[in-house]
Amino acid sequence: MHRISCPFCGARDEIEFHYRGDATVLRPAPGAEAEVFYDYVYTRDNPMGWHIEWWHHVSGCRQWIKVLRNTATHEIKAVSKAQDKIEKPR
Amino acid sequence: MASGRYSAFRLLAEGLGGHRGWGRAWRDPAPKPAYDVVIIGGGGHGLASAYYLAKEHGIANVAVLERGAIGLGNTGRNTTIVRSNYLYPQNNRFYEKSLQLWEGLEQDLNFNVMMSQRGVLNLFHSDSQRDQYARRGNSMRLNGIDAELLDREQVRRLVPILDFDNARFPIYGGLLQKRGGTARHDAVAWGFARGADKYGVDIIQNCEVTSIRMTRGWVVGVETTRGYIAAKKIGIAVAGHTSHVASMAGLRLPVESHILQAFVSEGLKPLIDGVVTFGAGHFYMSQSDKGGLVFGGGLDGYNSYARRGNLPTVEHVWTEGVALIPALSRVRVLRQWAGVMDMTFDGSPLICKTPVEGLYLNGGWCYGGFKATPGSGWCFAHTIAKDAPHELNAAMTIERFRQGRTIDEKGAGPFPWLH
Numbered sequence: 105m106h107r108i109s110c111p112f113c114g115a116r117d118e119i120e121f122h123y124r125g126d127a128t129v130l131r132p133a134p135g136a137e138a139e140v141f142y143d144y145v146y147t148r149d150n151p152m153g154w155h156i157e158w159w160h161h162v163s164g165c166r167q168w169i170k171v172l173r174n175t176a177t178h179e180i181k182a183v184s185k186a187q188d189k190i191e192k193p194r
Numbered sequence: 195m196a197s198g199r200y201s202a203f204r205l206l207a208e209g210l211g212g213h214r215g216w217g218r219a220w221r222d223p224a225p226k227p228a229y230d231v232v233i234i235g236g237g238g239h240g241l242a243s244a245y246y247l248a249k250e251h252g253i254a255n256v257a258v259l260e261r262g263a264i265g266l267g268n269t270g271r272n273t274t275i276v277r278s279n280y281l282y283p284q285n286n287r288f289y290e291k292s293l294q295l296w297e298g299l300e301q302d303l304n305f306n307v308m309m310s311q312r313g314v315l316n317l318f319h320s321d322s323q324r325d326q327y328a329r330r331g332n333s334m335r336l337n338g339i340d341a342e343l344l345d346r347e348q349v350r351r352l353v354p355i356l357d358f359d360n361a362r363f364p365i366y367g368g369l370l371q372k373r374g375g376t377a378r379h380d381a382v383a384w385g386f387a388r389g390a391d392k393y394g395v396d397i398i399q400n401c402e403v404t405s406i407r408m409t410r411g412w413v414v415g416v417e418t419t420r421g422y423i424a425a426k427k428i429g430i431a432v433a434g435h436t437s438h439v440a441s442m443a444g445l446r447l448p449v450e451s452h453i454l455q456a457f458v459s460e461g462l463k464p465l466i467d468g469v470v471t472f473g474a475g476h477f478y479m480s481q482s483d484k485g486g487l488v489f490g491g492g493l494d495g496y497n498s499y500a501r502r503g504n505l506p507t508v509e510h511v512w513t514e515g516v517a518l519i520p521a522l523s524r525v526r527v528l529r530q531w532a533g534v535m536d537m538t539f540d541g542s543p544l545i546c547k548t549p550v551e552g553l554y555l556n557g558g559w560c561y562g563g564f565k566a567t568p569g570s571g572w573c574f575a576h577t578i579a580k581d582a583p584h585e586l587n588a589a590m591t592i593e594r595f596r597q598g599r600t601i602d603e604k605g606a607g608p609f610p611w612l613h
């Protein structure tokens with residue numbers, strides 16, 4: 105069971121959240137090439153290890169948050185507000 | 195030692211000798227310095243690909259490289275459902291070819307894969323869902339695949355134990371594919387391994403591929419934990435590790451890895467004959483020959499390579515089961531496990547060439563790749579041997595995403611964890 109420390113609500117069970125994937129892909133500018141949009145919509149690094157991802161606290165404060173989680177161990181190392189920057193450990 | 199042909203007579207003869215004369219089912223060779231084709235991944239798909247390369251295309255100078263023991267990946271972790279009841283022709287024609295191969299697989303491989311065509315029944319719970327299932331059944335029949343739409347009373351005769359009058363999800367009927375069913379997962383890996391070995395294919399276990407060597411856009415070989423192995427062509431068939439292995443050749447794919455759990459109950463007297471799926475959620479169940487109920491549901495729902503699931507999904511899947519068959523609330527579950535799924539962004543697979551010459555990709559099986567095992571091997575062998583896809587896998591490319599030709603059975607959009 106993941107316990108996610110929402111920056112607004114504190115530690116909550118994963119069932120309160122919805123997952124929304126890799127938070128490192130950024131929406132390109134409207135005029136960007138189709139190829140850039142293709143990468144944004146469809147391709148991912150899909151790392152085994154640290155992954156920065158979006159979770160939506162739907163059953164809580166309804167804020168989007170960023171989570172640094174390990175895809176091999178399920179360890180959660182950091183949680184931040186959507187606008188804050190999270191670094192992957194080396 | 196070659197193992198000879200298996201037969202009832204052989205069983206009797208070996209029994210009289212105390213079963214000491216069977217011999218190995220396949221050799222345990224050291225890797226040769228070079229092969230015509232190297233297949234990365236000794237799951238059902240990699241082994242079937244090697245088998246059909248040798249059998250259909252006469253290419254037997256082939257090695258299957260497996261980092262652990264064969265068949266311990268998703269091949270040995272699934273709920274063994276075999277069917278071809280898909281909506282889109284790009285999928286259902288391919289899966290139908292696979293089902294037809296399953297129907298003759300035991301004779302072809304001389305190995306008991308326990309293929310049991312006990313029927314797959316998809317339940318529907320509303321008028322609109324009936325329309326949707328009728329549409330899928332019609333698409334199947336247009337492509338020559340068996341499908342029957344059953345009403346509530348026909349379903350009741352087939353599976354009386356269901357809760358037909360559940361207040362939220364009453365059962366309106368079901369879409370039945372009689373030729374669907376289950377098979378023995380391990381046996382499929384072993385049967386293909388033994389079959390490929392007989393043609394001279396080297397099955398090399400405990401041999402992890404750590405990098406792919408290329409010169410001027412062509413593959414030339416692989417670096418492994420057992421040394422460098424040269425190859426004219428390389429096929430990737432590593433399921434949950436598709437992104438990782440493809441990245442060794444510089445590819446970034448429309449694939450994410452997610453976990454899927456499965457469960458087996460204590461042994462019970464016969465409860466259900468075939469495979470039954472719940473239409474108001476994601477739950478499917480069959481009963482094994484030993485009496486255990488084998489069942490599963492949806493993904494845990496977040497990127498993971500952990501090969502173990504979390505409790506919220508356990509609770510969710512069991513709740514669905516009890517909604518369908520209230521008697522399940524008294525059943526004890528004995529075992530639970532998970533596998534790493536190669537989820538694509540439209541829920542359909544990849545059997546294709548890649549931008550790297552001599553490198554071929556088999557992956558993106560999501561959680562439907564067990565039924566595909568023979569068909570996938572058959573099409574992948576064709577693609578590798580001819581350097582061009584067969585028409586049955588021509589749509590299963592990486593480019594389809596770029597071209598807007600996704601094959602999205604569920605209409606869930608580009609979110610792998612929703613397929």
Ligand SMILES: Cc1cc2nc3c(=O)[nH]c(=O)nc-3n(C[C@H](O)[C@H](O)[C@H](O)COP(=O)(O)OP(=O)(O)OC[C@H]3O[C@@H](n4cnc5c(N)ncnc54)[C@H](O)[C@@H]3O)c2cc1C
Pocket residue numbers: 234235236237238239240259260261262263264265266267268269270271272273274275276401402403404431432433434435439454455456490531532533534535559560561562563564565566
């Ligand atoms: C719980 C669960 C239930 C499922 N239920 C069904 C079902 O009912 N019906 C259905 O059709 N499908 C089902 N599936 C999906 C199905 O199991 C898979 O799609 C299918 O078995 C994939 O086969 P494969 O040969 O591609 O992969 P695998 O069997 O996973 O084989 C891949 C192999 O590659 C090896 N490998 C990885 N990296 C390397 C490397 N670097 N070097 C060498 N080897 C490597 C791995 O060790 C592994 O043995 C289910 C899956 C799971 C987990």
Ligand SMILES: [Zn+2]
Pocket residue numbers: 110111112113114161164165166167
């Ligand atoms: Zn919150």
